[in-house]
Amino acid sequence: xxxxxxxxxxxxxxxxxxxxxxxxxxxxxxxxxxxxxxxxxxxxxxxxxxxxxxxxxxxxxxxxxxxxxxxxxxxxxxxxxxxxxxxxxxxxxxxxxxxxxxxxxxxxxxxxxxxxxxxxxxxxxxxxxxxxxxxxxxxxxxxxxxxxxxxxxxxxxxxxxxxxxxxxxxxxxxxxxxxxxxxxxxxxxxxxxxxxxxxxxxxxxxxxxxxxxxxxxxxxxxxxx
Numbered sequence: 152x153x154x155x156x157x158x159x160x161x162x163x164x165x166x167x168x169x170x171x172x173x174x175x176x177x178x179x180x181x182x183x184x185x186x187x188x189x190x191x192x193x194x195x196x197x198x199x200x201x202x203x204x205x206x207x208x209x210x211x212x213x214x215x216x217x218x219x220x221x222x223x224x225x226x227x228x229x230x231x232x233x234x235x236x237x238x239x240x241x242x243x244x245x246x247x248x249x250x251x252x253x254x255x256x257x258x259x260x261x262x263x264x265x266x267x268x269x270x271x272x273x274x275x276x277x278x279x280x281x282x283x284x285x286x287x288x289x290x291x292x293x294x295x296x297x298x299x300x301x302x303x304x305x306x307x308x309x310x311x312x313x314x315x316x317x318x319x320x321x322x323x324x325x326x327x328x329x330x331x332x333x334x335x336x337x338x339x340x341x342x343x344x345x346x347x348x349x350x351x352x353x354x355x356x357x358x359x360x361x362x363x364x365x366x367x368x369x370x371x372x373x374x375x376x
Contacts, residue, residue, distance in 0.1 A: 153263045154219045155247045155364060156226065157275075157324065158212045159311075160239035161373050167238050168207045174235075175210070181231040187221025188214050190261035194313040194322065201298055201312035201323055203291050211313050211324075213277075215261045222246065243371035247275055247364035254279075254360035262362050273308070273366045274330050279322040280359040287318065290355045297346040301325075304340075306332025309374055326366070326374075333363075 162168045175193055182191045196209040212235075216222040226232050226244060236242060252262035256279050282290050301310055306328035314321040327333040337343055350356065 152218065152265060153249065154216045154222050154367075155249060155262065156212075156214050156216065156222050157245045157247070157277075158214075158226065158232075158235070159243050159245075159371075159373055160210050160235055161241040162208045162210070162238070163240045167240065170238050171210045172207065178212075178231060181229070182212070182214070185214070185225045185229070187217040188225065189217065190215040190256075190259075192256070192315055192322075194315055195317065197312035197314065197317075197321075200301070200310050201294060201321075203318035205317055209311065213313075213322075219246070241371070241373040243369055243373035245275065245366055245374075246368040246370075247366050250363050250365055252360065252362040255358055256360045258358075260360070272329065274327045274333050275364040275366050276325045276327070276333060277322055277362045277364070278360070279362075280355070281357040282319050282321065282355055283357055284319070286353065286355045289353060291318065293346065293349065297342050300336065300340040300342050304332070304336045307336070 160171065162171050172195075175195060178193055182188070182193065185191070190213075192213040194211045194213065196206045196211065198204045198206045214222070214225075216225075249262040249264050250267060251264055252260055254260065301307060308326040308328060310323065310325040312321060312323050327336075350359075
């Protein structure tokens with residue numbers, strides 16, 4: 152059964168931040184060879200949630216695995232991840248199963264939908280977009296308004312903007328207490344509804360994806376809830 156993992160690493164001192172930034176280039180050679188991994192993305196993050204300015208202290212690795220065993224073997228036994236654990240101050244590994252995925256990421260949809268969420272189960276959401284060069288300024292001008300309702304959104308446990316390329320190849324990751332809390336924000340927030348309309352009319356993106364997951368396990372000390 153397919154498993155998706157998101158590994159989030161927090162760095163607090165200068166030398167570890169330099170190491171993490173360098174691994175944005177050097178980790179690819181190891182990630183490409185991971186047994187049982189069909190898709191991966193190595194990503195930095197934005198300041199204060201979703202922001203074009205980089206957060207030099209938080210990085211993530213998204214991976215899609217053929218099985219849970221393959222995921223755990225690489226994450227807990229590979230030399231690469233041992234280095235990530237050693238150099239980071241905090242980390243969390245999220246194990247997830249996809250329940251819905253629309254759109255493409257790099258020309259493909261890597262997620263196989265296989266489960267339905269339970270009523271009170273925590274839900275993770277990944278939205279991803281490749282922003283058109285001609286729409287960058289318009290897009291980022293609207294972001295503060297569209298993100299404002301997230302500050303007090305009921306049931307929101309965590310949110311962060313990640314990306315392969317700063318300010319252009321962006322993804323948001325969020326965790327919600329339940330599907331009901333997520334849907335209430337998505338379909339009752341005026342600002343979010345306006346963002347959806349603008350996406351259709353302005354056509355900000357070359358490519359986009361929306362995917363929803365159930366969280367089966369969280370290991371580590373970065374995310375605590």
